Amino acid sequence: MLGCISAVHAVLYTRTEQGAIAWSISLISFPYIALPLYWFLGRNRFKGYVSARKLSQQLGVDVLLDRRETLAPYILNKDQLDPATLAAERLAAQPMLGGNAVELLVDGEATFNDIISGIFAAKEYILFQFFIIKDDGLGRRIKESLKQKASVGIRIYFLYDEVGSHSLSVGYLQELRDAGIKVAPFNTRKGHGNRFQLNFRNHRKIVVTDGKVCWIGGHNVGDEYLGLNAKFGHWRDTHVRIEGPASLGAQLSFIQDWHWATETILNLNWDVPDVAPGKSAALILPTGPADELESASLMFTQAINSARSRIWIASPYFIPDRSVLNALQLAGLRGVDVRILIPEMPDHYLVYLAGFSYLEEAGLTGVRFFRYADGFLHEKAMLIDERVATIGTANFDNRSFRLNFEITAVIADDPVFINKVELMFNNDFQSAREVSSTELYEKPWWFQFAVKFARLTSPIQ
Structure with missing residues (x-):
């Protein structure tokens, strides 16, 4: 019954x-x-978050909409927007903003050195949110940096996913609280409709200082992200730092997550700079299971469809849904240089197996696959023609499309940044081997069966 x-x-x-x-x-x-x-x-609908988000907007938290006049000098006209960013702007319910200084951060040392420098430069507050935080060398380095800033009166809000950070010790969190830092789990199972749900994750990685600078990307807080894990060796990952008005989009995402977790509204700085720190256009796009539309899948599909000459994608987990796969096939058929960079080394074996099943389907239309061999590839990046790049937390799989809270930075109108992303991809391709579309059928029958079975389980991976 x-x-x-x-x-x-x-x-x-x-x-x-x-x-x-x-x-x-x-x-x-x-x-x-x-x-x-x-x-x-x-289930893939996250109950209650939509209502909580609407409440926060009613209380005046969604100031990006309320302050369009002050943001006006940075808002791009529709005719200035690239087709790849038009849909992202609508999905984010935020405008694409110019006047940003953007820096590409390749691998863990560059990323966390920059984040820690930003923490020490903060003058009012720090918003700190990661999916995985570990009590190891890097985790303790972050903890001590935050404690030092809290000791001089800087407000700090520390948000973590309780599933991703399941190994984080009680003592670690208590040290932060004793230092005056506000600490909260995301509370994925909060609310009557989510009580028994284990499938949702807050996969976002966000740092914001003073509402002026933000960091977004694929790294979590742990020694393996510095390449110190003997099993994985070099950990290939990417973050981005954005200084300027677009960082307010990351701040808005954080306060909505914080409001869900704690039912409190943060009083933060929403002023925009009088002088633009840079020239890049940027948009912060949060996506997740509380969205009315499948925002992450739609963003990627539109980006692929808009590509005219090139679309390069790096993702550790490549299990696209049918709409994204069809978009990649069509891009290949119309002559676009489509390249997918995936790991040679698996960390989740079912996901690794399921990825094999897409090689032939996409490869028949000219899509090229590369397996990164110099350690483990964990970056989530995309390059569209000479125009747009994205760096974020979303993978090409069902979990990121429908089950995880994710966040992506979309950057345009910055040839210098685009060139850096292109150089990064080319370096990664040099450390990879191109995969034949028939590779699966060169494997034993039992491996082929395992691949097909793994694909069947992809909705819950």
Whole structure:
């Protein structure tokens, strides 16, 4: 009976037809197996966050909309926007803003040295949010930096995902609290509708200082992100620092997450600079399971469709949905230079296996795949023609498209930055091997079976 009732629920609320069919048949046919899986892993709507976000907007938190007059000098006209950024602007419900100084941060040392320098330069407050934070060498270095700033009166808000940071010790968090730092887990299971859900994650990595500078990218806080893990060796990852009005978009994302986690509204600085620190146009796009639309998937699909000569993508987990895969195929068919950079070394074996199943489908249309061999590839970056680059936290998989809270920085109108991203990709391609589209069928039958099975499990990976 519960299986039948849950099947009705799946038909009504599962986002995709394939998912609705798969869940409803499983719930009716194998209720003792499917029922607990469905209620713990099956849903992709995050209950309650939308209402909390609307409440925060009603309380005047969404000042990016309220302060359009002060932002006006930095807002780009529609005819100035690249087609790849038009949809992103609508999805973010924020304008693309010019006047930013943007710096590409390649690998862990550059990223965390820059973040820690930014922490020490903060004058009013620090917003600090990561998916994974570990109590190891880097984690303790971050902790001591934050404690030092708190000791001189800087307000610090520290937000973490309790699933991603499950190994973070109570003592670590208590040290932060004792130093006067406000600490909160994201509370993924908060609310009646989320109580039994284990499948949602807040995968965002955000640092904001004084509402003027933000850092966004793929790194978490742990020694392996500095290449100090013997198993993975060199950890290939990318972050970006943005100074200027666009950093307010990262701040807005943080305060909405903080409001969900703590039910408190932060009093922060929303002033824009009188003098632009740079010339780049940038947009911060938060996406997640509380969005009315599948924002991450739509962003990537539009970016791929807008490419005229080139689209290069780096992602550690490549399990695209049908719309994204079709967009890549069409790009290949119209002669766009489509390259996908993925890891040679797996960290999640099911995801690694499932990725093999896309090689032939995409490869038949001219899409080229490269496996990065110099350590583990974890960066999430995209380069579109000579015009637009993205750096963020979202992978090309179902989890990032539908289950994770993610954030992406979209940067345009900066030839110097675009050239740096191009150079970064070219260096990565030199450390990679090109993969044949027939590689899967050169493997034993049992490996091919494992790949097909892994693809079936991709919705819950």
